[in-house]
Amino acid sequence: MIFTKRRTITGLAIAFVLGLIAVGIFLIGEQQRTRIVDQGSPTQAIVISDHNDEFDHWYTVRYTAQGQARTANLRYPWVIDKIPVGQALTVHVDPDHPERIATADGYSTPIWTSAPGWFAILAVFAAFISVVGRLTSSRKRLPENG
Numbered sequence: 001m002i003f004t005k006r007r008t009i010t011g012l013a014i015a016f017v018l019g020l021i022a023v024g025i026f027l028i029g030e031q032q033r034t035r036i037v038d039q040g041s042p043t044q045a046i047v048i049s050d051h052n053d054e055f056d057h058w059y060t061v062r063y064t065a066q067g068q069a070r071t072a073n074l075r076y077p078w079v080i081d082k083i084p085v086g087q088a089l090t091v092h093v094d095p096d097h098p099e100r101i102a103t104a105d106g107y108s109t110p111i112w113t114s115a116p117g118w119f120a121i122l123a124v125f126a127a128f129i130s131v132v133g134r135l136t137s138s139r140k141r142l143p144e145n146g
Contacts, residue, residue: 004137011130015123022119026077029113036102040092041065045072045101047087056114059083059107063091065098072101075113 045063048071058075074091083089089107094100102108 008130008134015127018119018123022116026116033102033108036094037092037104040094042090042092045089045091047083047085065093072109074107076107077116
């Protein structure tokens with residue numbers, strides 16, 4: 001495939017849009033997480049399982065909110081730290097939705113919490129393909145000397 005200037009610009013535009021989506025999702029999630037930490041009530045949670053598949057990594061924690069024992073999945077937007085099963089964490093419980101929890105250091109319950117990392121990877125990949133494709137196409141068109 002010959003990468004024309006138009007294809008390169010289109011690829012870089014796609015990379016830019018994917019980057020904006022990553023930033024937007026992160027900022028919305030961070031705003032929600034900060035609100036929960038600021039307004040929620042702190043409680044202890046225990047890590048009861050560590051889930052690590054090829055696309056996502058999260059922890060299931062057990063905590064008590066509004067007099068009920070609950071479980072929730074904690075995710076992180078970027079690379080996740082290793083937390084041993086059985087470790088206690090301080091989580092903040094959303095007063096309006098006790099199934100939503102967040103930690104002061106960035107973990108929270110929405111399933112889309114880890115989405116910014118994936119969109120950032122796609123953005124870098126799209127930019128890489130566009131630039132490498134353009135450079136490779138340019139080299140193929142140069143006349144050989146000799």
